[in-house]
Amino acid sequence: MLAFVFSYIFFLYKYVLHLITGRTELGDVLTGKHTEMMNRKVASLITTNKEYSGLCGKSRDKNTNEVVHHLSLDFDNLRDENKVTDVLNDGKLTTQQLSNLRLSIQQLINVNFSINTLSKLRQETFSYENVQHVKLLDEQWRLLKPDVHRGERVTEKWQEVGYQGKDPTTDFRGMGVLALKNLVHFADNETKTARDILEESHDVDHWYPFSVAGINFTSEIFNLLVTSESEVLELFSGIYTKVFKQFHEQWKEEGCTVMQFNEKKNSFFSLFK
Numbered sequence: 001m002l003a004f005v006f007s008y009i010f011f012l013y014k015y016v017l018h019l020i021t022g023r024t025e026l027g028d029v030l031t032g033k034h035t036e037m038m039n040r041k042v043a044s045l046i047t048t049n050k051e052y053s054g055l056c057g058k059s060r061d062k063n064t065n066e067v068v069h070h071l072s073l074d075f076d077n078l079r080d081e082n083k084v085t086d087v088l089n090d091g092k093l094t095t096q097q098l099s100n101l102r103l104s105i106q107q108l109i110n111v112n113f114s115i116n117t118l119s120k121l122r123q124e125t126f127s128y129e130n131v132q133h134v135k136l137l138d139e140q141w142r143l144l145k146p147d148v149h150r151g152e153r154v155t156e157k158w159q160e161v162g163y164q165g166k167d168p169t170t171d172f173r174g175m176g177v178l179a180l181k182n183l184v185h186f187a188d189n190e191t192k193t194a195r196d197i198l199e200e201s202h203d204v205d206h207w208y209p210f211s212v213a214g215i216n217f218t219s220e221i222f223n224l225l226v227t228s229e230s231e232v233l234e235l236f237s238g239i240y241t242k243v244f245k246q247f248h249e250q251w252k253e254e255g256c257t258v259m260q261f262n263e264k265k266n267s268f269f270s271l272f273k
Contacts, residue, residue: 030097034104039111042104115226118236121178122222126169128153136180137168140211143187144198161198162210171212179218183211185237186244197248208251208258213265217243220269 029041126133150157158168187194201210
């Protein structure tokens, strides 16, 4: 009951403010220099205000079974600038506010495109029939073990680079080709560091599975990026590389064992949440 009263009071406040000053909540958000926070507030307004519901999609929350509005995954409606202007601009936006609105919409589209790109790679299951997939896997081995002949495609040698069994593809789980791309990106762009970390990850007392750890990091970083709406595949891979290196340094400093891997991984990523 109390929540309803406060909600009603807030509604009256916004209505009276609009009558007296001609200002709107959207106008307030778009006032001043354009910022990343402005993007977030515009996104929030679009997804929570019934007036703008035509610009977003709907889904059901699995826990509450309630309909949840969200920015459309393809942003088709938002790509039509005239439609955006018609829906969001009630005639009270200044030229600067309208410019900020268009910039926010475009940046939200870019963010969404990046998240979609990552999502598609994550959903792409590794297949030995896909030549590009096989090349990626072979490239990881070549970068990490250039002087070691692996031999068979399915072999226990994969454990030398931190997979759990003879077939590394069984470790990719829900991260698909995205996880493999990150492992290869790390080994390709930070070759010496990746090899050093791989070697140190074999420590008798403080070992952990290098590639499996990387797959876990892909999962954690993906979730962070989706919830924070950060950008681009290159940024994602760059963060992945830095996270891998930082996690390894912490692992060494604390003298951890493989039995502590999940505990330490969760503790490490809790710092970013």
